[in-house]
Amino acid sequence: MVEWSDFERATIQDIFSKMEYEVVGPAALSRCLVVYPWTQRYFGNFGNLYNAAAIIANPLVAKHGTTILHGLDRAVKNMDDIKATYAELSVLHSEKLHVDPDNFKLLSDCLTIVVAAKLGKDFTGDVQAAFQKFLAVVVSSLGRQYH
Amino acid sequence: MSLNAKDKSVVKAIWAKVSPKSAEIGAEALARMLTVYPQTKTYFSHWSDLSPESPQVRAHGATIMAAVGDAVGKMDDLAGGLISLSELHAFKLRVDPANFRILAHNIILVLAMLFPADFTAEVHVSVDKFLQNLALALSERYR
Numbered sequence: 001m002v003e004w005s006d007f008e009r010a011t012i013q014d015i016f017s018k019m020e021y022e023v024v025g026p027a028a029l030s031r032c033l034v035v036y037p038w039t040q041r042y043f044g045n046f047g048n049l050y051n052a053a054a055i056i057a058n059p060l061v062a063k064h065g066t067t068i069l070h071g072l073d074r075a076v077k078n079m080d081d082i083k084a085t086y087a088e089l090s091v092l093h094s095e096k097l098h099v100d101p102d103n104f105k106l107l108s109d110c111l112t113i114v115v116a117a118k119l120g121k122d123f124t125g126d127v128q129a130a131f132q133k134f135l136a137v138v139v140s141s142l143g144r145q146y147h
Numbered sequence: 148m149s150l151n152a153k154d155k156s157v158v159k160a161i162w163a164k165v166s167p168k169s170a171e172i173g174a175e176a177l178a179r180m181l182t183v184y185p186q187t188k189t190y191f192s193h194w195s196d197l198s199p200e201s202p203q204v205r206a207h208g209a210t211i212m213a214a215v216g217d218a219v220g221k222m223d224d225l226a227g228g229l230i231s232l233s234e235l236h237a238f239k240l241r242v243d244p245a246n247f248r249i250l251a252h253n254i255i256l257v258l259a260m261l262f263p264a265d266f267t268a269e270v271h272v273s274v275d276k277f278l279q280n281l282a283l284a285l286s287e288r289y290r
Contacts, residue, residue, distance in 0.1 A: 034268035035275055052269045116256045117263040125182035125199055
């Protein structure tokens with residue numbers, strides 16, 4: 001089981017309580033599709049992903065970015081058992097979506113960078129450590145049911 | 148994933164913008180690396196103070212970032228331009244190259260934090276490629 005300090009718990013709750021889902025979600029997903037273009041393989045039916053401008057303006061990307069970010073809410077509410085919380089989602093990503101789990105880390109890095117850009121100096125080293133630890137647990141749980 | 152003409156021009160442009168803050172960026176990136184990836188502290192056991200405010204950490208971060216800036220001018224031949232630095236890292240420092248990626252992540256994060264409007268996704272991808280190529284050049288002499 002993952003041990004969370006009081007600071008880590010408070011930091012995660014704080015970041016997500018102030019989260020602008022419709023801004024950060026789309027920004028993180030579109031950044032991932034631009035910076036790591038091979039991730040576009042999972043979005044063949046999203047229409048125009050031809051260049052950075054098209055990706056950033058794409059409404060399906062924006063919508064899906066928001067959806068993914070909201071997907072983190074359950075982990076935020078269940079920090080003491082993220083593994084169980086995401087068992088089903090892990091099966092989905094493996095069996096139905098066939099997503100290479102390495103991609104979870106790429107998206108989580110982009111999300112960290114977008115949140116850092118939003119929070120500026122408030123995103124201290126300790127806050128970064130807590131946020132990255134949280135995302136690492138999420139990423140690990142999402143990869144857990146692959147076989 | 149080598150650097151094309153567009154990458155080089157994007158990296159030069161963003162470097163021109165951020166270089167006045169080079170020392171701050173480097174200090175911040177190194178401090179964060181030591182905090183967020185504690186295993187990297189193993190390379191600095193000879194320093195008395197590894198906290199983010201440590202003068203040793205901040206000075207060294209500045210040194211590293213100055214070298215990154217120097218590499219911006221050597222993008223046409225990074226491997227050739229970084230031979231002596233590569234030998235230093237290979238034979239003396241013996242830093243596991245996996246750590247170059249970790250530091251690169253923190254440099255990118257600090258750039259996004261300090262220059263949110265300028266560090267667009269397009270700038271991000273070119274900078275990511277540049278740092279990846281820089282890491283490759285730095286590991287050139289390892290074996």
